[in-house]
Amino acid sequence: DAMVIQNPRYQVTQFGKPVTLSCSQTLNHNVMYWYQQKSSQAPKLLFHYYDKDFNNEADTPDNFQSRRPNTSFCFLDIRSPGLGDAAMYLCATKAGTRTEKLFFGSGTQLSVL
């Protein structure tokens, strides 16, 4: 059974048109992450939540925002997607600070036209 679910699997948006990617988890983990992964590159950490505490990476563009309305759900909002934002977006969870084991979803492949 899928434990970290990302929807949709593929998302196409237009240049400059806001888009929201969603992630849900059934693990009840209190840490949730968003990563961006471009072709042949490593996943790049965008931000993470520890419960409701939001932690933004210093080099994450302002164009990227996130919301976590409750433990189970986390959203990635891209306010004005550019061509350079086309990538796989990965959501992951972790059961607190005393573990380094991440659980990833299958990702959302975003295309920007």
Add this chain to the structure above:
Amino acid sequence: LAKTTQPISMDSYEGQEVNITCSHNNIATNDYITWYQQFPSQGPRFIIQGYKTKVTNEVASLFIPADRKSSTLSLPRVSLSDTAVYYCLVVLNNNDMRFGAGTRLTVKP
């Protein structure tokens, strides 16, 4: 933040043992070493984690020398399905989970 260095790529043949070494010279006392595997179009998957000496599970072994400045992931008798990218992470702040460049392993028949 402990930076990691791995070979960019490695080739192997089916049935061989593969060892991938990761350097983390400025690892801190409380840091753990964690390895992930990623197949194309999938999220990374946790393989193994260790602090010192040797850890073994059903998938791999992890060897960590006494100075902890490096670690070696050992995959016994690889198959074609082990072709993937392998990432070494040294976690500083427990929630600061950043991936290095990774090693692209290609297993050939």
